Amino acid sequence: MNNKRKINIIYRLLFNHFGPQHWWPGNSREEIITGAILTQNTAWANVEKAVHNLKSNNLINFHSLLNTSHSKVAALIKPSGYFNQKAETLHCFARHLSIYDFDLNRFFNQNILELRNELLSIRGIGRETADSIILYSANKPIFVIDAYTRRIFSRNKITPGSKIIVAEKRKYEYDDWRLMFESSLEKENKLFNEYHALIVQTGKNFCKTRPLCNQCPLIKVCAESI
DNA sequence: AGCCAGGACTGAG
DNA sequence: CTCAGTCATGGC
Numbered sequence: 001m002n003n004k005r006k007i008n009i010i011y012r013l014l015f016n017h018f019g020p021q022h023w024w025p026g027n028s029r030e031e032i033i034t035g036a037i038l039t040q041n042t043a044w045a046n047v048e049k050a051v052h053n054l055k056s057n058n059l060i061n062f063h064s065l066l067n068t069s070h071s072k073v074a075a076l077i078k079p080s081g082y083f084n085q086k087a088e089t090l091h092c093f094a095r096h097l098s099i100y101d102f103d104l105n106r107f108f109n110q111n112i113l114e115l116r117n118e119l120l121s122i123r124g125i126g127r128e129t130a131d132s133i134i135l136y137s138a139n140k141p142i143f144v145i146d147a148y149t150r151r152i153f154s155r156n157k158i159t160p161g162s163k164i165i166v167a168e169k170r171k172y173e174y175d176d177w178r179l180m181f182e183s184s185l186e187k188e189n190k191l192f193n194e195y196h197a198l199i200v201q202t203g204k205n206f207c208k209t210r211p212l213c214n215q216c217p218l219i220k221v222c223a224e225s226i
Numbered sequence: 227a228g229c230c231a232g233g234a235c236t237g238a239g
Numbered sequence: 240c241t242c243a244g245t246c247a248t249g250g251c
Contacts, residue, residue, distance in 0.1 A: 040233040046249055047232090081248040085234080126234045146232050200232050208230080 003158050004184040010158075011185070014198040021197035024136035026051070029104050031060045036132040037089050037124065038080040050080035062094035063102045089124025096122050108138040116142070127174045135196070141189040143181040144196045145174055148203030155207070 025044075026032045034054065038047045051060070053076040059065050065073065074087040096118070100106040108115065112134060119130035131144045150172075153159065160176035185191055 036232090039231090041231065042233085042247090043231040043249070045231095049249090079248060081231090082233090082246050083248080085246060089234090124234065128233065132232080144232085148232070196232090203232080 003160075003180065006156075006158055007181060007184040011191075011195050011198070014202060015194065018198055018201050021194060021201060023193055023197035024132070028060065029137040030062065031055075032137040033093065033133050034060055034090065036129050036136070037093065038077060038086055040082070040086070040126075040129060042081050046080045050077040053077065053079070062090075062097045065090055066094040066098060085124060089122070092123045093125065104137070108140070112140050112142055115140070127178075131178070135189060135192055139189050141182075141187045141192050143178050143185075143192050145177040145181075146196075146200065148207060149181075149196070149199050150177060152199060152203060152207050 024032045024035065026035050031051065035047055035051055038050050054060055057076060059068060059076065070087050070091065073090060074083045077083050077086055080086065097107060115134055115138065116130050119125050119133060128144060128146055131142045134140050134142045135144055160172050160180035
């Protein structure tokens with residue numbers, strides 16, 4: 001069976017198992033962007049504390065954020081780790097958004113690739129963060145790849161291209177993974193939204209770095225049933 | 227006591 | 240172009 005069919009089947013299995021995930025957690029586009037930056041290599045529970053601190057100071061607002069000192073922002077987001085870098089990234093994003101008078105409608109009103117390139121030009125925003133913002137804040141269909149995605153699918157022999165597997169970490173490029181999913185699914189933001197959320201849910205439950213994913217009951221069932 | 231979490235960037239070689 | 244090193248807190 002080819003990867004395309006496996007990817008579609010696994011989606012149904014995961015959705016049937018976990019149900020709808022209602023992502024992204026957060027109730028405004030600004031909060032989603034903030035969370036996407038703060039969650040870089042960080043447990044979500046820590047991000048929630050940092051977001052709460054920002055909320056208490058009315059700083060889920062990029063205009064206000066730009067008028068707040070680095071040291072104050074860094075102190076508020078301390079629970080999410082890497083607070084100096086992330087405070088800088090938040091400022092860089094805010095500075096970029098000022099070009100659009102802090103109007104996300106205007107910023108998001110361009111095609112996906114242009115938006116993506118703009119996001120990638122902002123220091124501290126890499127591919128995963130850019131794509132999370134595009135999918136979950138701008139509501140445009142782009143498939144988000146993260147460590148869980150690579151881990152779960154590569155351990156189940158579903159990988160892009162035909163490169164030799166050397167190490168788990170950097171076998172394939174980010175965009176190879178992204179295009180594998182995008183070319184296998186209907187290009188629909190609701191589907192991409194749910195699928196990535198389900199992958200994270202699966203990863204959190206069953207596919208941590210250890211124990212190995214081979215011991216993941218769900219994925220094992222998936223693999224066997226395909 | 228480590229090890230890891232919904233990454234990104236830099237400088238060496 | 241690879242890739243180890245760096246950034247950093249809190250939970251298990």
